Amino acid sequence: MARLARAPGETARLLAITALLAVLGLTVSLFVMQVLNRYVTHGVSATLLTLTVGALLAVTAEHQLRKLRWVIAESIAGDQDRRLATGVFGLLLTADLRAQTPWSAAAREELMRGVERARVAFGPAGLTVVADLPFSLLVLTVLALLSPTLAGITAAFCAVLAFQAWLDQRRLATPSATLSRAAGEVNTLVASAVHAAETVRHFRAQTVLMGRWQRLTEQVWAIGDRTGWVQIGGASLTQVTQALLGVAIVGVGALQVVAGTLDVGTLVGANLIAGRALMPFGRIVQYGRTLRAAATAVAEARRFAEVAVERSGGRALPSWNGALTVQDLAIAFPGQDGPLFSNLTVSVAAGGVVALTGRNGAGKSVLLKAIAGLMEPSQGQILADGVDRRLLALDWWRSRVSYLPQEPLFLPGTLRDNLRLARPEASDDDLLRCLADADLSGFVERHPQHLDMVLDNGGRTLAPGIRRRLGLARALVTDGPLYLLDEPSEGLDREGARVVYQRLIDLAQRGRTLIIATHDPVILNGTHCVVHLDGPRSGLRSPEAPTLRAAL
Known part of the structure; x- marks a missing residue:
């Protein structure tokens, strides 16, 4: 209804065409009445021809008007469904990582599936179902002109279906929300079976996952059965109501025919008109489940819309050499008893x-993510040349920060596409040079598609060491004054670790600021200082160390 109210002009056109359709929909009924009352009685062929041509023209016009009404309904729906989908996907892309932790990955994925359900329910098909309802009164009015008694009977049956539609909505409210959440958890288990196949097999997790899957699917199926019974019950009631209406109209109409207050032709036409009046209410009953699922999806999307998003705006520093200060920093997640760490203060000079x-x-x-601007701290500041990072434009900041996460993942696309995300203007030569610095030249050259190789499933099909070094290459493409490296040597063989050590030396010699989360003793021995994170006791734990080259 809100969509209809937002476009009054188009809604008026929709309702006008729907009124014409309601009138044209009476054509067949009137045709039957006239044939029985006039042609059958008098046998004039010209009368039959005229009535038949008129009925055919009316049916053709009705068909064309239905197509026009669909176009108008699409215009009323407009781009709202697209905007809803774009808004939800945009929230998934920009929601603050810390703020969205109460939402599981499955719940976030389910949001997009819910958008599709809303598109179906609130799109042109749903609008035409709603638009048909008020014009049942017009049809009932025509029926009342033929027989007030039959019109009253038909109105009573319409009221029964309207009540059923309202009742179904109430009965489906809670099950629809529960079904949506349970279905999301089932999808998570399926994803685990597909993407963690080796873990499942080696650690003999089949029984555990199968048990969880059976419990969840039983819940889903049980709820589905209940909602299905509601849907089937509504469809069955619609059919029974239509049949009973036909019986009631013919039975009562027959009494009127015998009493001389109604003729047979009018009785047959009245039966057809009564069915026409009841039809929109039957569609509403069957539409109820779709509408409830869509309403649940929209409610979930609105709830997610309250999640804080990454800030926009900000400025860029005219020049920044990588100097950084973390001042009185604390980070806590919703639902946790306390912060991971608090009152952390560290200054890092350029280089x-x-x-x-x-x-x-x-x-x-988490600290590296906070510095990278991927989440906001609960307390304190991150300063670049004395300027709070929150005052800087995120796009500018991230273009100056080279980031290697602990679990490097890649977007669907080619290797070239993924590396250029870091620096869109980078040439193929730039990319190949960074790959060589990560000791991946041979890996790329051996692949038949070279830079056009497609990275599937976030790159998880690649060996962990290859994936980590690809993450390093991506960070090298950015080549900002600040490098944030999360366990850069983890999972690498001796040769792979040696490559990482050499790159760290090169970066240090070039004056890049390096902040490295690591347990690698070789890297620890070459750092200027060590920040030990241990809750409230976090802070500096080592004095000035040898140069990175000397240590490595």
Whole structure:
């Protein structure tokens, strides 16, 4: 209804055409009445020909008007479905990572599937279903002119279906929301079976996953069965109501025919008109499940829309050499008892080399993400040349920060496409040079498609060492004054680690600022300082160390 209200002009056209359709829809009924009352009685062929031609013209006009009405309904729906889909996907791309932690990956994926359900329910098909309803009154009015008694019976049956539609909406409210969440969890298990196949097999997780899958699918199927029964019950009630209406109209009409207040032709036509009046209410009952699922999806999308997004705007520094200060920083996630760390203060001079250490889960990766601008701290500041990072444009900042995450992932596309995300203006020679610096020249040359090789499934099909070095190459393409490297040597063989050590030396000699989360003793021995993350006791733990080249 909101879409109809937002486009009053187009809505008026939609309703006008729907009114014409309601009138034209009576043509067949009137045709039957006239044939039975006039042609059959008098046998004038010209009368039959005239009535037949008129009925054919009316049916043809009705067909054309239905196509025009669909076009108008599309115009009313406009780009709202596209905007909804774009908005939800945009939120998935820009929502603050820390703020969206209450939403599981499955729940976020389900949002996009819900958008499609909303498109079906609130699109042209749904609008025409709603538009048909008020003109049942017009049809009932015509029926009342023929027989007020039959019109009253038909109105009572319409009221029954309207009540059923309202009741179905109430009964489907809670199951639809539960079904959406459970279906998302099932999808997560399926993704685990597909993308973690080796883990599932080696650690004999088949039984565990199968048990979870059976419990969830039983829940999904049970809810689906209940909602299905509601849907089937509604469809069955619609059919039964239509049949009973036909019985009631013919039965009562027959009494009127015998009493002389109605003729047979009018009785047959009235039966057809009554069915026409009931039809929109039957469609509403069957439309109920789709409408409820769509309403649930839209409600979830609106709830997700309240999640904080990454800030926009900001400025760029005229020049920045990589100097950085973390001041009184704390990071906490929703639902946790306390922050990962708090009151952390560290200053890194341009060209400095700092290592982050600490137990697993201490917040090393989170700190790097905060510096990269991927999440906002709960407290404190991250300063670049004394300017709070939150005052800087995120696009500018990220173009100056080379980032290697702990689990490098890649977008669907070619290797060239993925590397150029870091620096769109980079040439193929630039990309090949960075790949060579990551010791991946042979890997690329051996592949028949070279830079056009397609990275599937986030690059997970590649060997972990190759994937990590591709992540390093991507960071080298950015080549900002600040490098954030999360466990750069983790999982690499001796030769791969040697390549990483050499790149760190080169970057340090070029004056790049390096902040490295690592447990690698070789890297730790070559840093200027070590920041040990350990909750409230986080801070500097080592004095000035040898140069990186001397240590490595």
